[in-house]
Amino acid sequence: MDASKVVSMVPRIRIRGLGKIFEGTQQVVALQNVDLDVQENEFVTLVGASGCGKSTLLRIIGGLEYHTSGEIHAGGRPVTAPGADRAMVFQHYSLYPWLNVIDNIRFSRRLRVNREDLTSADVERASGRADALLNLMGLSSMSGAYPNQLSGGMQQRVAIARALMPKPEILLMDEPFGALDAQTREVMHDLILHVFNLEKATIVFVTHDVEEAIYLGQRVVLLAPRPGRIDTIYKVPFGTDRQQDLKHTREFLDMKREILERIRETSGMKTDTHLLDKMSAT
Amino acid sequence: MTTVTARPSLWSIRGPMTQRRYWMFAAVGLLTPILLWWGIANSGWVEKVFMPAPGSVWARTLLWLEEDNLLGDMAISIYRVTAGWGLSAVIAMPIGLLIGTFRPVQALLEPLTDFIRYMPAVAFIPLVMLWVGIDEGSKIAIIFIGTFFQMVLMVAEDVRRVPSAQIEAAQTLGATRSEVIQLVLLPSAKPALLDTMRVTMGWAWTYLVVAELVAANSGLGYAILKAQRFLQTDKIFAGIILIGLIGLVIDQLFRLAHRKAFPWMHLKS
Ligand SMILES: Nc1ncnc2c1ncn2[C@@H]1O[C@H](COP(=O)(O)OP(=O)(O)OP(=O)(O)O)[C@@H](O)[C@H]1O
Ligand SMILES: [Mg+2]
Numbered sequence: 001m002d003a004s005k006v007v008s009m010v011p012r013i014r015i016r017g018l019g020k021i022f023e024g025t026q027q028v029v030a031l032q033n034v035d036l037d038v039q040e041n042e043f044v045t046l047v048g049a050s051g052c053g054k055s056t057l058l059r060i061i062g063g064l065e066y067h068t069s070g071e072i073h074a075g076g077r078p079v080t081a082p083g084a085d086r087a088m089v090f091q092h093y094s095l096y097p098w099l100n101v102i103d104n105i106r107f108s109r110r111l112r113v114n115r116e117d118l119t120s121a122d123v124e125r126a127s128g129r130a131d132a133l134l135n136l137m138g139l140s141s142m143s144g145a146y147p148n149q150l151s152g153g154m155q156q157r158v159a160i161a162r163a164l165m166p167k168p169e170i171l172l173m174d175e176p177f178g179a180l181d182a183q184t185r186e187v188m189h190d191l192i193l194h195v196f197n198l199e200k201a202t203i204v205f206v207t208h209d210v211e212e213a214i215y216l217g218q219r220v221v222l223l224a225p226r227p228g229r230i231d232t233i234y235k236v237p238f239g240t241d242r243q244q245d246l247k248h249t250r251e252f253l254d255m256k257r258e259i260l261e262r263i264r265e266t267s268g269m270k271t272d273t274h275l276l277d278k279m280s281a282t
Numbered sequence: 283m284t285t286v287t288a289r290p291s292l293w294s295i296r297g298p299m300t301q302r303r304y305w306m307f308a309a310v311g312l313l314t315p316i317l318l319w320w321g322i323a324n325s326g327w328v329e330k331v332f333m334p335a336p337g338s339v340w341a342r343t344l345l346w347l348e349e350d351n352l353l354g355d356m357a358i359s360i361y362r363v364t365a366g367w368g369l370s371a372v373i374a375m376p377i378g379l380l381i382g383t384f385r386p387v388q389a390l391l392e393p394l395t396d397f398i399r400y401m402p403a404v405a406f407i408p409l410v411m412l413w414v415g416i417d418e419g420s421k422i423a424i425i426f427i428g429t430f431f432q433m434v435l436m437v438a439e440d441v442r443r444v445p446s447a448q449i450e451a452a453q454t455l456g457a458t459r460s461e462v463i464q465l466v467l468l469p470s471a472k473p474a475l476l477d478t479m480r481v482t483m484g485w486a487w488t489y490l491v492v493a494e495l496v497a498a499n500s501g502l503g504y505a506i507l508k509a510q511r512f513l514q515t516d517k518i519f520a521g522i523i524l525i526g527l528i529g530l531v532i533d534q535l536f537r538l539a540h541r542k543a544f545p546w547m548h549l550k551s
Contacts, residue, residue: 064450084456094447098469098546108455110465146546159451166455 010076011037012170012202013061017070020056020228029227030056034070036221036230038170043196043203045217047210047259049267053228054206055174061204062088062172075169084108087163089173094159095147102143104158106130108166133161136195153184160192164199173205177212186244189215197240210259215247222259224266231266234259334516339523342516346505352524359490359502360528362418366425366493367486370433371479378437383467392438399431404492416497424496428489433482440474441467473544480536487529 013036020031030053038044046054059065060072063082072079074086082088096104109126134140137157147155156176163171177185193216196203207213213220217236224231234255238246246252290297316336322328323335330338346352380387381395406427414420444467452466494503502521509517541548 062450062454064453082450082453082456084454086454088451088454090447090451092447093445094451096448096466096470098472098544100546107452107465111452111455111457111461146549148546149549162451163455168454172454 012040012042012075013038013204014073015061015070016072018057018060018067018072019069020053020060020065021068031060031067032227032229034228034230038202038204040202041200043205043216043218044221045213045219046204046206046221046223047208047213047263048223048228048231049225049263050208051228052223052225052266054223056228057223058088058172058174058204058206061170062086064088084111084166085168086170086172087166087168089156089159089163089171089176091175091178092152092155095155095162097147100144100146101139101150101158102130102134104147105133105161105165107162130165133164136198137161137191151184152180153188156180156188157191160195164195164201167199169202171201171203173203175207176205178207178209185209185212190244192216193240193242210256210263211247214252214255214259215242220259222262222266232262331513331515334519339516339519342514343520343524346517346520350505351500355500355502355505356524356528358500359494359525362421362493362501363425363483363486363490366422366489367429367483369422369426370430370482370486374430374433374437375475378434379441379463379467381434381438382441382471383463388438392435395431395434399435403428403489407492407496411496420496421493421498421501424493425486425489428492429482429486432485433478436478436482437475440471440478443474444470473540473547476536476540476543480533480540483532483536484529487525490525 015034015036018031018034018036019029022028022030034057046057048054056065060067061074061079063079063086079086096107099107106127109130131140134143137160139154139157139161142150142154147158150158160176177188180188189212192203195201205213205216210220214234214236220234220236221230222232222234223229236255237251292299292303319333320336323330323333334342343352346355377391381391382388403424407424410420410423410427414423448466448470449462452462457465490501491503491506494501495507498504502525506518506521509515509521
């Protein structure tokens with residue numbers, strides 16, 4: 001994408017000086033002074049040590065958590081509550097087990113926001129969309145199955161299709177593939193890239209898997225913990241058309257090493273080489 | 283070389299069991315106490331007044347049925363239990379839903395309910411007689427007091443158990459507060475709620491005898507109390523066993539309803 005064009009666009013998500021403090025028996029500064037712009041149709045991944053505030057940042061964008069300082073805008077509007085423009089995909093337990101696959105995907109159709117002033121053409125288009133998403137996710141034969149009959153990978157595909165159904169401007173994903181095995185995860189990566197190119201959504205994706213973060217993201221945002229803050233933003237130099245063998249290229253591996261190294265440094269858990277030597281000596 | 287096929291032992295932790303085996307064990311579990319009872323009662327070690335034989339309990343049951351309006355006693359007891367429990371359910375459901383959904387309501391009502399539920403229902407009898415009188419209402423009131431407060435807490439817990447990811451997914455799809463309640467919280471909690479109803483129905487039956495202490499002149503509990511006065515041990519046995527059987531039937535009906543109402547819960551992948 002042309003860099004000068006990106007700068008001139010109004011960002012989809014605009015975050016300035018954002019802070020979040022959890023009050024409790026112990027005060028936790030989950031986020032401090034976060035500045036971040038996410039452009040329209042951009043795929044941004046968030047990585048960082050456990051507890052650095054990735055989920056908190058994502059949930060604030062989704063309106064599921066309130067920030068305690070700074071400001072955040074999505075689509076030019078200040079974020080105050082969850083809304084249909086920002087759909088969220090969770091790691092698990094988010095499907096409705098009493099609804100079958102197609103009804104889960106169509107869930108947003110039952111909500112008032114999507115029921116007002118509907119023409120029959122709209123309704124037809126919507127059911128076409130549900131079927132299209134079902135196909136896109138490779139679930140056509142599973143339309144009538146219930147969530148607890150599906151594998152973990154299929155469940156996440158349903159969750160993604162359900163989130164895409166109302167055409168959200170922003171798709172927020174919190175470790176959506178965290179519970180899947182390596183093979184399934186690879187399939188999901190290519191699927192989500194395909195969806196991203198097709199749907200022209202803006203995606204913010206949290207993961208602890210650096211390889212996943214680079215393979216999917218156009219930018220990788222590294223958060224550092226205690227207090228949670230943005231440490232480094234890496235621009236991923238690969239285009240939109242990515243294949244699995246990209247992961248074995250020199251450029252990719254170097255970037256992965258660099259980011260992993262930095263996460264270790266920020267988490268204060270730098271590998272103790274001395275200790276490792278001692279252990280391998282015995 | 284011999285092939286060794288691994289056979290899971292019956293006694294492996296959470297090991298598998300065939301349906302047939304299950305019912306064999308169940309039959310042993312149910313029949314053994316009856317056999318023991320029969321053996322002891324007929325051995326002559328224990329006086330008949332303390333422990334009547336199964337045969338005489340059966341004979342007493344038939345007599346009760348033919349001459350003493352057993353069916354009437356059963357009907358009125360079922361009515362009292364169901365009415366007290368039903369009244370509990372109708373009020374506890376919305377209150378529990380509110381406690382499980384809104385924090386202020388929880389703070390307002392949960393500690394209070396927790397406090398009241400420890401008060402013994404029996405101790406309320408004099409108050410109930412004073413406030414409600416001594417007719418049908420008082421028996422229903424005792425069963426209500428015995429079940430209501432527990433039920434509120436259990437309903438609240440059922441609602442709280444709904445995974446927050448289910449709620450938040452709906453919110454980020456644009457669901458309003460009332461839509462979240464109607465389309466997520468309620469359907470998600472329904473199976474657990476039906477289980478709560480089943481369990482509390484069991485408790486309601488345990489309050490029957492207490493309830494029929496209050497100026498009753500009919501009902502299974504009343505019959506047991508009256509039999510005690512005349513030292514008719516066989517009738518006491520008959521009454522207790524009948525209450526157990528009715529409970530068992532109702533419990534199975536609830537389980538059947540659960541399977542019919544929530545087939546998706548009983549699917550195997
Ligand atoms: N509801 C809450 N109340 C209090 N503290 C919280 C709450 N949610 C998160 N925190 C704290 O805020 C910090 C950031 O948490 P967050 O879940 O955002 O981290 P994360 O980067 O997503 O971690 P992980 O990789 O383990 O998922 C942590 O220290 C966490 O303990
Ligand atoms: Mg997290």
